[in-house]
Amino acid sequence: MSHFLSRFLVNKNLIRPSSFSSFVKQTRFCSSILASNYSLSEPIKTQFLCFLNHTKSSKSLFLGLRADHTMTSQSTEPQSVHDFTVKDAKGNDVDLSIYKGKVLLIVNVASQCGLTNSNYTELTKLYEKYKDQGLEILAFPCNQFGSQEPGTNEQIQEFACTRFKAEYPIFDKIEVNGPNAAPLYNYLKSAKGGLFGDNIKWNFSKFLVDKEGRVVDRYAPTTSPVSIEKDMKNLLEKA
Secondary structure, three states, rough: OOOHHHHHHHHHOOOOHHHHHHHHHHHHOOOOOOOOOOOOOOOHHHHHHHHHHOOOOHHHHHHHHHHHHHHHHHHHOOOOOHHHHEEEOOOOEEHHHOOOOOOOEEEEOOOOOOHHHHHHHHHHHHHHHHHHOOOOOOOEEOOOOOOOOOHHHHOOOHHHHHHOOOOEEOOOOOOOOOOOHHHHHHHHHOOOOEEEOOOOOOOOEEEOOOOOEEEEEHHHOOOHHHHHHHHHHHHOOOO
């Protein structure tokens, strides 16, 4: 507490920075400052008393500032998937808060991967089965793994929708690792790290998200979509 208050006095030019250390050593609480042996001039005492009267107490000041800091941190840091905005295949903004109340399966997809046929087929099957119960699949094309998603957004959509009858949204192509990784994927990775580190390892990594936008689980690329059907059903059945 004294450290904070002494910094306040320095910032307000009420004491010299050179006196900072001795001031901290000699004052432990706001209420003891005026009674301490530290020499304060009368104008400084007057200003400091005004400061104390204005804030009511050092405790309320400290707690108030801490609360403000906490609120600021909470307001700037994403709390769920619903706090993000992404681009659709046409470059339009999509606020993911539109999926509140939905269970989400978020997948980085590719069109030329050895896992493509099985994953797309099973994703379509799951979506057809559970979309009316509140399941949404969000597919994000990514070309970072073996350059297996080289096409344009239009080509990717045509491939998925024509060959695999995908009715769920396929978004703008993104990066999921590295300095240009999409903010959504940085959040997903921080929420659920992988077995060998947070980075996405390959195409068709999967994140399961509950109705409140919280990341519940993460599945490896080789984990088939149908094998996590039970997990999805459990979330769908929760009120």
